[in-house]
Amino acid sequence: MGSLKKLLIVDxxxxxxxxxxxxxxxxxxxxxxxxxxKEALLRVENDEPDxxxxxMKMPGMNGDEVLKQVKSDRPNLPVVMMTAYDVxxxxxxEAQHQADHYFTKPFDIHQVRHTIxxxxxxx
Numbered sequence: 001m002g003s004l005k006k007l008l009i010v011d012x013x014x015x016x017x018x019x020x021x022x023x024x025x026x027x028x029x030x031x032x033x034x035x036x037x038k039e040a041l042l043r044v045e046n047d048e049p050d051x052x053x054x055x056m057k058m059p060g061m062n063g064d065e066v067l068k069q070v071k072s073d074r075p076n077l078p079v080v081m082m083t084a085y086d087v088x089x090x091x092x093x094e095a096q097h098q099a100d101h102y103f104t105k106p107f108d109i110h111q112v113r114h115t116i117x118x119x120x121x122x123x
Contacts, residue, residue: 004028004029004030005028005029005030005050005051005120006029006030006031006032006047006048006049006050006051007024007029007030007031007032007049007050007051007052007053007116007120008031008032008033008034008040008043008044008047008049008051008052008053008054009021009024009031009032009033009034009053010033010034010035010036010037010039010040010043010052010053010054010055010058010063010066011035011053011055011058011082012035012036012055012058012059013055014035016055017033017035019109020053020109020112021033023109023112023113024113024116027113027116027117029116029120032047032049035058036058036059036060036061037058037060037061037062037063037065037066038060038061040052040054040066041061041066041069041070044070044073044074044077049077050077050078050120051077051078051079051080051116051119051120052070052077052078052079052080053080053082053112053116054066054067054079054080054081054082054099055081055082055083056081056082056083056084057083057084063081063082063083067079067081067099071098078100078101078119078120079099079100080099080100080101080102080103080112080115080116080119081099081101081102081103082102082103082104082105082107082112083102083103083104083105084104084105100119101115101119103115
């Protein structure tokens with residue numbers, strides 16, 4: 001019995017969460033939603049997603065902190081970051097905590113979908 005791939009969607013904006021939720025449910029994924037960084041980490045523990053779609057800027061714990069924590073606990077879990085900035089600058093020390101892919105907002109939903117599909121078919 002093939003189980004659905006599970007996608008964790010993390011964004012503090014409800015509209016974006018709902019949009020992504022709808023798109024990826026149609027693609028045949030099981031979706032799990034989180035509105036904060038802390039909630040995201042709980043979901044990673046409890047729901048064990050196959051991939052995370054993560055917003056960079058959130059109140060409280062930001063996407064960078066979530067990314068570092070996830071990558072240190074589960075280095076092979078693909079993380080796709082959504083950011084309002086064009087340029088992602090990282091020092092070498094941060095390279096090990098890199099996201100697998102970055103999108104700038106406003107993102108092209110078709111591109112995001114394509115990237116997630118691609119990442120999850122590889123795993």
